[in-house]
Amino acid sequence: MAIDLVLRRDWHARDPHGDYTQLDSTKGVKVHYTGGKVDPGIVHDHKGCVELVQSIQNFHMDGNGWIDIGYSFIACPHEKVFEGRGLHHLPAANGAGLNAGHYAVLGLVGNAGLIQPPDGVLSGILDAVQYCRDRGNAGREIKGHRDGFQTDCPGDPLYAWVKKGAPRPGGGTPHPPPAAPPFPGRLLTYPPVMTGEDVKTWQRQMHKRGWNIAADGAYGPDSRDVCRRFQRNQGIPDDGVVGPQTWRLAWDAPLP
Structure with a gap:
């Protein structure tokens, strides 16, 4: 399985306002939604996904006063996973006293507009979960934000999917790895640089x-x-x- 990761530099993330707290391991991942209206047009316009992630970061930093976007990763309808705080960094979205227990993965759906999570969002969440397990020392738990914290998040449709065991759309068929671009024709060696x-x-x-x-x-x-x-x-x-x-x-x- 391969993850289609959108690096911070590629979505033009702002630099954090401070240092992250180190997170060596977690019990797993908690799933979130935006809690607001999400324009259904992002399903057909990835640029809208980028702008939404940027706006969430701005709100978390300028509105909440957090050092960065509160999520570890963000999954969009195009099966892409945006790098938020990333691996081994304490998230802020799970709630006080709960962030050290789980990475926080946001699915780009809300409580109005785009409410039902498209298959691409679900697959992206699962890709992020596996990435956290493979590289971030995350445990097997997949829970909703409302598990242990009083909130409607991640919304009824997404939470129902979590409670079913978070099955992968299409019966769990693994994604093929991305095709390697042609070899450039020269060996990459050092020294010199x-x-x-x-x-x-x-x-x-x-x-x-x-x-x-x-x-x-x-x-x-x-x-x-x-x-x-x-x-x-x-x-x-x-x-x-x-x-x-x-x-x-x-x-x-x-x-x-």
């Missing part, structure tokens, strides 16, 4: 897979270190060189 759009493409994909790597377009010692660890995970020679095999596996290899 190599730069270019092909470097950035590989770095972005590794970040989507959960590796701590900056997509700065410069293949230096940090990128080589990530490459070596990834190669060892895949059981191939750990030479730190992104050649055709390592490039392809960055997209084709299943997440652990």
Whole structure:
């Protein structure tokens, strides 16, 4: 299963106003909805999803006075998952005293307008849940915000899905991994530092897979270190060189 992750830089997230509290592990994930009206037009317009996530961040930071958007991840109708506070950072949306127990994943539905969660939202939530398990040391629980906190969130339709065990739409058929772009034709090696759009493409994909790597377009010692660890995970020679095999596996290899 692959997650279609929209990184903070790609949705033009604001920088947090302070440092996150470290979150080493959780019991699982709590599911949320917006609690307001969501324009049904976002189902056919991903730009509307981006603008909605930005507006939620603005409200949380400027209205609530939080350091950042309160959610760990946000799932939209296009099966995309926006990176909020991300992995190993304490969320703020679960409620006082409850945030350390679960990551917080928002589905872009509300209490008016778009109320029934489209399949893309449900699949995105599940992709985020699995990502939190694979990379964020999250436990098996999937609960609603109202579990343990007095609120209507995540709304009756989304909560009913949670109570059914959060089944994946379409009978649980796994998503195929995204196709790897053509190998750029040159080996990515260090030293010296190599730069270019092909470097950035590989770095972005590794970040989507959960590796701590900056997509700065410069293949230096940090990128080589990530490459070596990834190669060892895949059981191939750990030479730190992104050649055709390592490039392809960055997209084709299943997440652990």
